[in-house]
Amino acid sequence: MSSSISLHLWFEKEAKEAAEFYCSVFPESRITGVTTLNDTPSGDSEMVSFTIWGFPFVAISAGPYFKLNPSISCIVNFDPSRDTNAREMLNEVWNKLSDGGTPLMPLGRYPFSEWYGWIQDKYGFTWQLMLTNPEREPRPAIVPSLMFTGDNCGKAEEAREFYLSVFRNAKPGTIVKYGPGQEPDREGTVMFTDFMLEDTWFTALDSAHAHGFGFTEAISFMVNCDTQEEIDYYWESLSAVPEAEQCGWLKDRYSLSWQITPSALDKMLTQGTLEQRQRVTQAFLKMKKFNLEELQRAFEG
Numbered sequence: 001m002s003s004s005i006s007l008h009l010w011f012e013k014e015a016k017e018a019a020e021f022y023c024s025v026f027p028e029s030r031i032t033g034v035t036t037l038n039d040t041p042s043g044d045s046e047m048v049s050f051t052i053w054g055f056p057f058v059a060i061s062a063g064p065y066f067k068l069n070p071s072i073s074c075i076v077n078f079d080p081s082r083d084t085n086a087r088e089m090l091n092e093v094w095n096k097l098s099d100g101g102t103p104l105m106p107l108g109r110y111p112f113s114e115w116y117g118w119i120q121d122k123y124g125f126t127w128q129l130m131l132t133n134p135e136r137e138p139r140p141a142i143v144p145s146l147m148f149t150g151d152n153c154g155k156a157e158e159a160r161e162f163y164l165s166v167f168r169n170a171k172p173g174t175i176v177k178y179g180p181g182q183e184p185d186r187e188g189t190v191m192f193t194d195f196m197l198e199d200t201w202f203t204a205l206d207s208a209h210a211h212g213f214g215f216t217e218a219i220s221f222m223v224n225c226d227t228q229e230e231i232d233y234y235w236e237s238l239s240a241v242p243e244a245e246q247c248g249w250l251k252d253r254y255s256l257s258w259q260i261t262p263s264a265l266d267k268m269l270t271q272g273t274l275e276q277r278q279r280v281t282q283a284f285l286k287m288k289k290f291n292l293e294e295l296q297r298a299f300e301g
Helices: 015-025 086-097 155-165 228-237 263-271 274-284 290-301
Strands: 004-011 030-040 044-052 053-059 072-078 103-111 113-120 124-129 142-146 171-177 191-198 198-206 218-224 250-251 257-262
Touching: 004 015, 004 171, 015 030, 015 044, 015 053, 015 086, 015 124, 030 274, 044 263, 072 086, 072 228, 086 124, 103 124, 113 228, 124 274, 142 155, 155 191, 155 228, 218 228, 218 263, 228 257, 257 263, 263 274, 263 290, 274 290
Parallel strands: 004 053, 072 124, 142 198, 218 257
Antiparallel strands: 004 218, 030 044, 044 053, 072 142, 103 113, 113 124, 171 191, 191 198, 250 257
């Protein structure tokens, strides 16, 4: 099996505007595709593909149904061994994100980083900007981060082991746990861990603070699959909430949303004619798990 993972962001109507903003903020970033899905339950929905510092994102404008929150953020590693002006780059990105944004942890020195800040941008997505210790094992510039809150708090390690067991190309990284006297966080739960799934690094942590938010469909992970066998495998392995199954979307046992998507669908929706795109869209709107053969038939008419 050979799969890849993208981060998917849901906006009411600002998908392209947000993508253009992010590409102006971060180095080595660009929009790779824009298309419109016609006649969806949300009306005509604009979908934008883009990369931020080499990491693949997809954004969609599909109505006011889900709201971004800090339960899923992106750590941005500014590594002095990779960029000699890493600290200056970090400060520049922080200043750009501060335009209409809200700091969640002010930019400053912390025990885990010489220079770090956590900020929610003007569209609601959150970024953790970190000056990386160059002596540690290198990590990619962009790393999605999962915060297990509320009823999920205390399940970060269990979730990590579950994801490592599901994804074929996977490996564990570090894990650091809370000690005594760090209330409200419980001793033995996860302060920080990281792991790799399909060449994508993730981090995770438990937080017992009263955040008032958790995982929602506003932020999901797209698993791009080359075959129906892969689609079937990930669907059966991950889906745990039958009522959440729709149009390739599912929720796992931790309420994290995934989209199990044929790699070919992106080409159908970005390179096909208007009639082909409309046929494919109407076909997949009727599906729960994607059927690659039926999508291909719809594309070919």
